[in-house]
Structures are given as C-alpha cells and as structure tokens.
Amino acid sequence: MSIAVNFERLKSDLEELRRIGLADDGGIYRQAFSESDILAREWLKAKLSEAGLIASSDGAANVFGRITKPDDSPCILIGSHLDSVPCGGNLDGGLGVLVALESLRCIKENNIETKHPIEMVAFSDEEGRFGGPLGSLALSGEITPEDLVNAVDLYGNYLKDEMALHGFDVNDILHARRNQGMIKAYLELHIEQGPVLDKEKLNVGIVEGITGLRKWNIRLIGNADHAGTTPMKMRTDAFSGLAEFAGEIPRIIEEHGSDESVATIGKVDLFPGMANTVPGQVEFSLDMRDIDNKILDELSDACRRALSAIARRRMLMFEFDIISEIDPVRCSKDIIDVIQDTAESMDIMYRNINSGAVHDAQIISRIAPVGMIFVPSKDGRSHSPAEWTYWEDMEIGANLYLQSLLKMADS
Ligand SMILES: [Zn+2]
Structure with a gap:
C-alpha cells in the first residue's frame, strides 16, 4: 500500500x-x-x-x-x-x-x-x-x-x-x-x-x-611597540604573521586537502588593539573540515607546520589549543x-x-x-x-x- x-x-x-x-x-x-x-x-x-x-x-x-x-x-x-x-x-x-x-x-x-x-x-x-x-x-x-x-x-x-x-x-x-x-x-x-x-x-x-571538524584557537605573540618609532625591520608584528598564514590557506588546501576540504579563520582579536601600536599579540580561530579523517590529520599537520615556520621567521611565539575535534x-x-x-x-x-x-x-x-x-x-x-x-x-x-x-x- x-x-x-x-x-x-x-x-x-x-x-x-x-x-x-x-x-x-x-x-x-x-x-x-x-x-x-x-x-x-x-x-x-x-x-x-x-x-x-x-x-x-x-x-x-x-x-x-x-x-x-x-x-x-x-x-x-x-x-x-x-x-x-x-x-x-x-x-x-x-x-x-x-x-x-x-x-x-x-x-x-x-x-x-x-x-x-x-x-x-x-x-x-x-x-x-x-x-x-x-x-x-x-x-x-x-x-x-x-x-x-x-x-x-x-x-x-x-x-x-x-x-x-x-x-x-x-x-x-x-x-x-x-x-x-x-x-x-x-x-x-x-x-x-x-x-x-x-x-x-x-x-x-x-x-x-x-x-569532520577540527577547531583550534591560535595565538601568535610578538611585541606591542610604538607604531611611529619602531622601524619596520625591528618589529615582531603578530598580525603580519596571521596575514601571511591566511594567505597560505589556499595553498595548504590545494596541496594537502580534498575537493571537500574547507578552512576558515572566522574570529580574530588583536592586542592591544590600538591604531598607533604594533599588534603584539593576535588570537584567532581556525575551523578545518573534511569528510576524511586522514585528510583532516594532514591538513592539521600542514597548518601547524606553516604556522611554526611563519612564527620562526617573524620571531613570534606560536601556541594553539584544540577546541573541538569531531570525526567525520x-x-x-x-x-x-x-x-x-x-x-x-x-x-x-x-x-x-x-x-x-x-x-x-x-x-x-x-x-x-x-x-x-x-x-x-x-x-x-x-x-x-x-x-x-x-x-x-x-x-x-x-x-x-x-x-x-x-x-x-x-x-
Ligand atoms: Zn540543524
């Protein structure tokens, strides 16, 4: 029936x-x-x-x-x-x-x-x-x-x-x-x-x-210096580290991800957050998703390596906390x-x-x-x-x- x-x-x-x-x-x-x-x-x-x-x-x-x-x-x-x-x-x-x-x-x-x-x-x-x-x-x-x-x-x-x-x-x-x-x-x-x-x-x-989803909270830490008196070469600008990493995300997905992979930086906080101070610290979220756990692992590794390399080059400290991990x-x-x-x-x-x-x-x-x-x-x-x-x-x-x-x- x-x-x-x-x-x-x-x-x-x-x-x-x-x-x-x-x-x-x-x-x-x-x-x-x-x-x-x-x-x-x-x-x-x-x-x-x-x-x-x-x-x-x-x-x-x-x-x-x-x-x-x-x-x-x-x-x-x-x-x-x-x-x-x-x-x-x-x-x-x-x-x-x-x-x-x-x-x-x-x-x-x-x-x-x-x-x-x-x-x-x-x-x-x-x-x-x-x-x-x-x-x-x-x-x-x-x-x-x-x-x-x-x-x-x-x-x-x-x-x-x-x-x-x-x-x-x-x-x-x-x-x-x-x-x-x-x-x-x-x-x-x-x-x-x-x-x-x-x-x-x-x-x-x-x-x-x-x-599946991996959610991180990431911190890059440098020095909050005067925006007028600190020469460009002497800065450890946390935001520039974030900017460089954000620019690398498409490459990381291309090299380590699948057609289903997505990665998003959806929330950013700059400290001290003033127009006339070099941002000494940035805290931001990273949300990575894929349908395959192995790919998620690879994406996570690639992001961690990229962040470490950027931090090293820019004399920043790099830390992250895992906020959530849900398997596909x-x-x-x-x-x-x-x-x-x-x-x-x-x-x-x-x-x-x-x-x-x-x-x-x-x-x-x-x-x-x-x-x-x-x-x-x-x-x-x-x-x-x-x-x-x-x-x-x-x-x-x-x-x-x-x-x-x-x-x-x-x-
Ligand atoms: Zn619903």
Whole structure:
C-alpha cells in the first residue's frame, strides 16, 4: 500500500512552530532551554497527544513520540531538533522533527504495523548553546558528570541553572543513555544549509558522509611597540604573521586537502588593539573540515607546520589549543541503498551529497547506523531568516522519508 504525508497538515504545523520564538526581525530565537525552546517542546508533546501518539521525555529533555508503548525491542529512531541559533530559521531542525511527526501520524492513521517499532525524537540543544549537541550526546552516553557541571554558554549562564529554571535536574542527563543495539537505525531529514541542491535544481540529496571538524584557537605573540618609532625591520608584528598564514590557506588546501576540504579563520582579536601600536599579540580561530579523517590529520599537520615556520621567521611565539575535534561519519550503506532505491522508484531527482554541517545523526552514528535526507536550501541560506525550501521539495522529501522509513522498519 502506498501512503503519503498530509502536506497541508505539515505546512500548518510548520506555521504554528514558526510563531514560537519568532521576533520582529523575522528570525527565530529558540536557543536551547530558553522560554521559547521549552514552549516548542510542550507544543510538540501536545501535537503528539492530539494525534493519539504516546509522548514522553528523558533526562536530557529530549522529547519522544511513539505509536505503541516503549518496550525492549530495538526501534527505528527518527527526528531532528527544535532549538535554533539566535536569529535562525524555522526549518533548521524544525522541518526534520515535523516530518517525523507527520510520518508517525500517517503510519498510525493507516493502521500500518511495522516489524520494528518507530520512535520519533526532538533532540535538546543540537546547536550547541552549551557546547556539543547535548541531546544526542546524552543518548549515545558520551556525557560525564564533569561535563554537566562545567557546561556554560557564551554569556556565562550554566546549563545546570538554565535547566533548573524549567524544573529539570542536570544530573538526569546521565540517565538518557541508550545501550548499543537499542536503536536499530536512525533517519533524519534536514535542510542542506548549503547551495548545492538549489544550484543543481534537484529535489533531494542523499547524504553519504557528514564532515569532520577540527577547531583550534591560535595565538601568535610578538611585541606591542610604538607604531611611529619602531622601524619596520625591528618589529615582531603578530598580525603580519596571521596575514601571511591566511594567505597560505589556499595553498595548504590545494596541496594537502580534498575537493571537500574547507578552512576558515572566522574570529580574530588583536592586542592591544590600538591604531598607533604594533599588534603584539593576535588570537584567532581556525575551523578545518573534511569528510576524511586522514585528510583532516594532514591538513592539521600542514597548518601547524606553516604556522611554526611563519612564527620562526617573524620571531613570534606560536601556541594553539584544540577546541573541538569531531570525526567525520559515513552514513550506513544499507540505509543509503534503501533511500536511493526508493527515490528511483518515485522518480525523484536526487544526488548523493556530503554534509558540511554537524548534525545529531553524526553523534547517533556512534551507537547505531544512520541515514540522512537533505532538501534544498534556497540560495544555500541557513541560520538566518532568509532560510527557505520550496514547498514542492519539502513534500517530495517528506514522502521519500516516509517510504524509506517504512522499508527500514520492515527489514
Ligand atoms: Zn540543524
């Protein structure tokens, strides 16, 4: 039997969700554990109950929905996240959660019984207000009591306090862990957040791999001298070291990277930061991504060598801290095959694609095989009110997701 999502219902869900955390600038402000984030989770639970589904949540405040009561048999987990970055869009995460909700409703309404139970999830803090993607890390059991005590946002607000405000106990996050084998497979639909599918006028992308990431904080240290009295030859100018390194990045990628490699210096602080003083110190971020861990290692080595050489030549001191290291992930070949066969049987225009952004699927891959479907982002825009996907592509993506899910749940 062929069933399809009720797209009008999905559209109206999206519109209701959009109003939660919507500000005058058109952006969505649903940062994890903010008032609007909690409202969105309550709204989702109400939607689940309204549809006759069983709603629940765990110690990490992840929200779950099921058709049947939870039991010990491994489930097919589906979902995404409801939190947003400040001034984000409504589709990043939200679309994946609502497509999961709509799929569950469809399956229930059509009285379809699947071999494996299906469970939907809206993960907590995917955007990492408090560091990592909290909800999926909790499920995969990779959070320690120490992480919980120290988790703090950019403004110095502690996770434990923000959770307590809403009646949650931070220590309960440790109870959210699922054992290996409890999740048979995980499927997530997400917007691409990049321009490839839109440019190529395709309806969906089937994700093959999710990028790995290395994030460094780098310092070059020289001397802060008078900008008028210090001759050029006698300076140890930290900024000139950064400038030279930035200029070398394209060569480093060319020689040591792949077509998928990217490196970004996104944040720079100069000290003392005055127009009439030679910058004696520069602190900057370096974000390197690739789909292959070996290439990431090579890129990291090449950057470190380049920085050392520049520092030596310019009499600067060079230090760096590793801020984060997330390994790249391959999506499950079996799940890719299921989605691909389904897309072909539905005459959907698709391509295989890699994800340049981090997703919950990446974390869940540590305890279960994962698959992802991308729908196009208009002009590649995301994390902004300009984020948009054509209705047609959303509907095609949602139906591909539903059909693939049914196959996964019966295999
Ligand atoms: Zn997202």
